Amino acid sequence: NAGVTQTPKFRVLKTGQSMTLLCAQDMNHEYMYWYRQDPGMGLRLIHYSVGEGTTAKGEVPDGYNVSRLKKQNFLLGLESAAPSQTSVYFCASTRTGGTEAFFGQGTRLTVV
Amino acid sequence: GENVEQHPSTLSVQEGDSAVIKCTYSDSASNYFPWYKQELGKRPQLIIDIRSNVGEKKDQRIAVTLNKTAKHFSLHITETQPEDSAVYFCAAHRSNTGNQFYFGTGTSLTVIP
Numbered sequence: 309n310a311g312v313t314q315t316p317k318f319r320v321l322k323t324g325q326s327m328t329l330l331c332a333q334d335m336n337h338e339y340m341y342w343y344r345q346d347p348g349m350g351l352r353l354i355h356y357s358v359g360e361g362t363t364a365k366g367e368v369p370d371g372y373n374v375s376r377l378k379k380q381n382f383l384l385g386l387e388s389a390a391p392s393q394t395s396v397y398f399c400a401s402t403r404t405g406g407t408e409a410f411f412g413q414g415t416r417l418t419v420v
Numbered sequence: 421g422e423n424v425e426q427h428p429s430t431l432s433v434q435e436g437d438s439a440v441i442k443c444t445y446s447d448s449a450s451n452y453f454p455w456y457k458q459e460l461g462k463r464p465q466l467i468i469d470i471r472s473n474v475g476e477k478k479d480q481r482i483a484v485t486l487n488k489t490a491k492h493f494s495l496h497i498t499e500t501q502p503e504d505s506a507v508y509f510c511a512a513h514r515s516n517t518g519n520q521f522y523f524g525t526g527t528s529l530t531v532i533p
Binding site: 339341343348349350351352353356358366367398402404406407408409411412413414 | 456462463465469519520521523
């Protein structure tokens with residue numbers, strides 16, 4: 309049982325490049341989330357999904373897109389990376405409302 | 421939306437002393453309050469949680485208290501040990517808002533041996 313797995317763990321992008329972060333969970337959880345973590349700012353929600361085929365915006369959605377074509381996968385895309393998107397990105401999933409969130413190991417992204 | 425404030429941002433204690441971290445929230449409809457511990461370079465992991473129908477919950481050296489009227493909740497760690505050194509995040513959750521968690525900005529706890 310791997311839990312929540314993120315790919316890749318590290319990435320360096322040049323300004324303007326695009327990339328996709330993959331989050332996979334094997335716990336059959338309904339809800340999945342993408343957060344970014346910046347020093348002194350905690351975890352801020354980018355986008356989330358309450359089920360396969362559904363997505364919604366969080367607190368800081370600008371510059372990101374997501375898709376959830378399969379229940380176990382939640383993809384985060386950056387179409388044109390900017391230095392302000394340098395951050396550590398965490399994916400998480402929960403079974404239902406008001407239950408423990410399980411986090412992936414994080415992706416450290418640097419945009420130069 | 422919900423606003424969660426967390427204090428202090430940094431905390432240093434001597435080994436064996438107690439540590440207290442406090443959070444306030446703004447949305448009276450929030451009903452689930454988890455605490456996460458994040459060690460350096462690792463993912464956040466749940467250490468304890470409390471629901472709005474409970475005032476206090478304990479798990480060995482860790483306890484959480486909730487005051488719904490004042491909209492604040494606190495994490496208490498007793499007999500601190502060096503391995504308690506980490507960043508701690510509180511969060512608030514309301515079931516009918518798409519299951520979003522709103523996190524505090526974190527407290528960096530250092531336990532001095």
